[in-house]
Amino acid sequence: MPILVTGATGTVGAYVIRRLLAAGHPVRALTRNPPAARLPAGVEVVAGDFTNPASLVPALRGVERVHLVAMEGDGPAIVDTLAEAGVRRLTHLGHDDPSRSDDDPLESWHRVLRRAIESSDLEWTHLFPGEFMANTREWAPSIRAEGVVRAPFGNWRSTLVHEDDIAAVVVEALLTDGHAGRTYQPTGPQPVLRRDAVRMIGEAIGRELRFDELTPDQARELWGEVHEPEVVEWFLEMGRHPDGNSWVSPDVEEVLGRPGLTFDRWARDHVADFT
Ligand SMILES: NC(=O)c1ccc[n+]([C@@H]2O[C@H](COP(=O)([O-])OP(=O)(O)OC[C@H]3O[C@@H](n4cnc5c(N)ncnc54)[C@H](OP(=O)(O)O)[C@@H]3O)[C@@H](O)[C@H]2O)c1
Incomplete structure (x- = not known):
């Protein structure tokens, strides 16, 4: 019986698929655009769209x-x-920020989905991770072209999480019992400063990188080219928080029996993204 992986072409889904295949499970992958999906051999690719x-x-x-x-x-x-289709077990990768209200545009649809899942008879497990290490790939173009990262808040700390740790928790919850009704918040094993993340990417690719710290106004201009205004303001609001986002969740270690992967490990796993 195949396991259906949605978000299969995305950051976490790719690792979920890799792990399920390694564990010997047939995998079906959902995408809106099967011809464009580059998925491993053996994966059954099926079209589908959440908006329908x-x-x-x-x-x-x-x-x-x-x-x-x-x-x-x-x-x-x-x-x-x-x-209705007979699904019994569900892992749900989403986001939850309890400090934000239900009608916050960044939060409301996440809350509606979360509540629908919790009201269902499915054996559900929520995953609400910390900030993904993979988000630093947005620095790749300027690293490749100029050896520079331009970003605000060089001393902002965040317990960045490796997407493979999120995937490993997902696969554990899909394949083993004892995770129904649980909410996991995977984070990395320690907070990482933005400027240290840049340094570790430089070490991994063997190139000294420069960190040019932007003012919030400069960041607003840069991010405004790619993100909606409310998302930009959310990023800036997070960056102003004095302690950053430095909570270390016990969940990765509890579920996997080992600490989460570090950022320098992530950088070594992703050399090809920055060279
Ligand atoms: N980035 C972070 O720091 C962070 C932190 C905490 C939580 N999260 C949560 O993580 C989730 C994103 O995971 P990710 O980064 O692995 O994904 P991603 O790399 O952003 O990729 C998005 C995936 O969703 C699929 N998708 C998008 N719209 C779809 C639709 N209408 N119907 C069917 N599939 C659709 C895409 O598939 P196709 O394009 O192939 O159709 C793609 O595989 C979000 O819920 C986000 O809130 C992210």
């Missing part, structure tokens, strides 16, 4: 376990579609 829950039905045929990545869409209709 009925389109998920073919991908759900004969499936009891699903990894669901939260993307904007009609959360309750998606959950109903899964349950």
Whole structure:
């Protein structure tokens, strides 16, 4: 019986697939665009789009376990579609910021999906990770071209998490019992300063990198080219927090029996992204 991985072409999904295949499980991958999906041999690729829950039905045929990545869409209709198709176990990768209100545009659809999952009869496990190490790939173009990273808040600390640790927790929750009704918040093993992350990428690729610290106004201009204004303001608000985002969750170690992977390990895993 295949396990359906949604977000299969994304950052975490790629690692979930790799781990399921290594564990010998048949994998079906959901994507909106099968011809463009470059997935490992042996993966069954099926079309489907969360914005049209009925389109998920073919991908759900004969499936009891699903990894669901939260993307904007009609959360309750998606959950109903899964349950009606016979899905029993669900890992849900999303986001939760309890400090923000239900009607916050960045939060509301996540909350609606979360509540629909919790009201269902599915054996669900939420994963609300910390900031992904992979977000630093946005520095890749300027690193490749100029050996420079331009970003604000050089001393901002964040317990960046390796996407493979998130995937490992997902796979554990999909394949073993004891995770139903649990909420895991995978983080890395220690907070990392932005400027140290730049240094570690430089060490991994064997090139000295310069960190040019931007003012918040300069960052607003740079990020405004790629992100919605409310997302930019959210990033800036986080960056102003004096302690950064330095909470270390026990969840990776509790579920996997080992500490989370470090940022220098991530940088060594991702040399090709920066060269
Ligand atoms: N980045 C962070 O620091 C961070 C931190 C905490 C939580 N999160 C959460 O992590 C999740 C993102 O995970 P990720 O970074 O692994 O994903 P990602 O790399 O952003 O990729 C998005 C994936 O979602 C799929 N997708 C997008 N819209 C879809 C739709 N309408 N129907 C079906 N599939 C759709 C895409 O598939 P196709 O394009 O192939 O269709 C792609 O595989 C989000 O829920 C986010 O809130 C992120």
